[in-house]
Amino acid sequence: MERLPGFRDFYPEPLPHTDTWSADARQFIFDRWRETAKRYNFREYDGPPLEPLELFTTKSGEEIVGQLYNFTDKGERAVSLRPEMTPTLARMVAAHERNYKKPIKWFALPQLFRYERQQKGRLREHFQFNADIIGESDPAADAELIALLIDTLRSFGLTEQDFVIRLSSRNAWHDFFKHGGGDMAHEYAFYQIVDKLERTSPEESEKKLSVLGFSIADVNQFIESGKPTAELENILQNLAARGLGSFVKIDYRVIRGLAYYTGVVFEAFDARGEFRAIAGGGRYDNLVKLISGGKVNLPALGFGMGDVVLLEILKSRGLLPKFDSHVDVFVLIEDETLRAPSLKLVQDLRTAGFAVEYSLTPSKSDKQFKRAQELKAAFTAKLESDSYVRIRNMKSRDEIVAGFADAANHLR
């Protein structure tokens, strides 16, 4: 029986097949995400993987449904596996924001889903690190969030040679569009053309822009000028004060496809240009109000970082550690009359916090020792009698004999 197309099985390493994913690498990534978020005093939250369909169409319009893993449940409810976390976050914050001091700094590691018929072989789920700041309109919040993004990538060993944050602003584009005489009713259509510039032929972009009264030359000139707005300048100075200035550059080509961004937008890119964007985010000051039906109005911003591109880049840079089973002590049971006290030793060492393995059933001593080597156990421990344990350091090959109750002290 096969798993569903686009879904992943996560196995312990060493991986059995190129079509499988590493549960160890996934946990490694999750641990770094959590650890960095905590250094920034972001608190963890989570919501249901399944939400009312309306939550997503309210935010993104009916056209989003074509990309959703949505269905009608047994209670005749229109529901969807979540394609992103932000609507759930907005719903949760709107429901209980009064309980939390502002700014709210929260993160989550949700699994997200999409269903696009045509994309054969493409993944239909991934995990994402989502970090958001809610309730602060000052650009100091944007800088804090971008610093978290930078430090998250640095926590994996990535440097300014590996990635760059391309910083832009819907406000800068708004001014360009307005001062260029654009019809504000077509502002979002204009953003979408800019968003696709790098993936569209100049002729086609020119054609689309001219309908809105702009030329590709004007647009390119604005992009090349790269002149930061006062808001962006503020963020750049804040990041420079932290010593993170070299990780960021103004790049107005970034505008983000989604309709709901309202201010600063940014993406983290592979500096070598080999991979898709590693992360992206921005301000969405109107979303909490929209999702809460006007009841709660809080400025907000956030980013999402997926596990798939991150894993690819870490692999390509050689930044993934080797994931062995982590065994501290392999207890050798060579004399079966000593199995009972050996089990006690196993138990005592585990209670003392060590990861302990042993042979469940009688087995030749050389086979047990080989297994200890395969598992890269740091030590072996073997009862010499009811009262004495022979401990071998598998690296140095040093051996000592310790009293039963004293064994744990020789395993650090």
Place this chain on the structure above:
Amino acid sequence: MERLPGFRDFYPEPLPHTDTWSADARQFIFDRWRETAKRYNFREYDGPPLEPLELFTTKSGEEIVGQLYNFTDKGERAVSLRPEMTPTLARMVAAHERNYKKPIKWFALPQLFRYERQQKGRLREHFQFNADIIGESDPAADAELIALLIDTLRSFGLTEQDFVIRLSSRNAWHDFFKHGGGDMAHEYAFYQIVDKLERTSPEESEKKLSVLGFSIADVNQFIESGKPTAELENILQNLAARGLGSFVKIDYRVIRGLAYYTGVVFEAFDARGEFRAIAGGGRYDNLVKLISGGKVNLPALGFGMGDVVLLEILKSRGLLPKFDSHVDVFVLIEDETLRAPSLKLVQDLRTAGFAVEYSLTPSKSDKQFKRAQELKAAFTAKLESDSYVRIRNMKSRDEIVAGFADAANHLR
């Protein structure tokens, strides 16, 4: 907009509402589950939350569909959110077992789903700690797994006054049924009557048993005898050797409802009888063969422990820690001309591994200090100039002034 009925929102503590769940408590439980599994050298795996419906009906028959969160996806596939992890595990092991030395010792922390129309207010999802041993038929594997179950509960501070493992065996019941002249075609029907004994009136049980040629007196006598089979005796001795004997008792009332158990079965119960079973499991030696269509035949056993009952019992026993935001240092910025070097201090301390918070925007000094207190920061740090930092231990109230680069050394 509301979340779907039966699903949970997980918020950071302090919780805003009795209808919300603690993301901190969830992570606390997950951390303990992982940490204990690793001491036993169990490796983590995971599969998709969505699987082909057939995976679950193959294992449990068509009658399971009434309890599943199943639907037809956009590709016309019959699919289901997973109601349990074992079929996924069997599928994954069957696909790649040759890559792994036996016994395979794996664990997972899946979110599981069910959809029962009638059960208003009941949860439709929960998280479960699943641990399984595959490829070992010796009762030593059963003892190892039960020891893990016991130590998992002990890792939360639960003792033998709090829980007991009720140990039973399908084999013991098989012998009873066979020697009592039962028709083997009705063996599973008999197990189901036994499984429901505690929840059914004696009259009704008597009626059902008599159809199969048994009396409730015979059944009760067998239960009360509590005589362990050789296999169970082996397990009891193994656990006694580890010093865990007092956590286990033979209790033939436990038989487990599911059809696929083949040998030892067990449940972890609240010793005070206030809560539902905390965990349950057993041997399912035929399942891998069934799921693999006969290609792979491996004995197996496992248990599942849900997060909901566990959380209830930990709460009732006062065993949940207080979950504050964990801030090591609150950086006070009282002189706004020092904001830039203060941001550098924030960055340096975070880079050194500390959880650091500060006020994103200008704020009165007493307000900042109050916030540091609310966040239970261990220290405050305040720049006196570009070069000196005043560090205050919030508990002892000791203050020292350190050089900028030396600040981190005074925060341990």
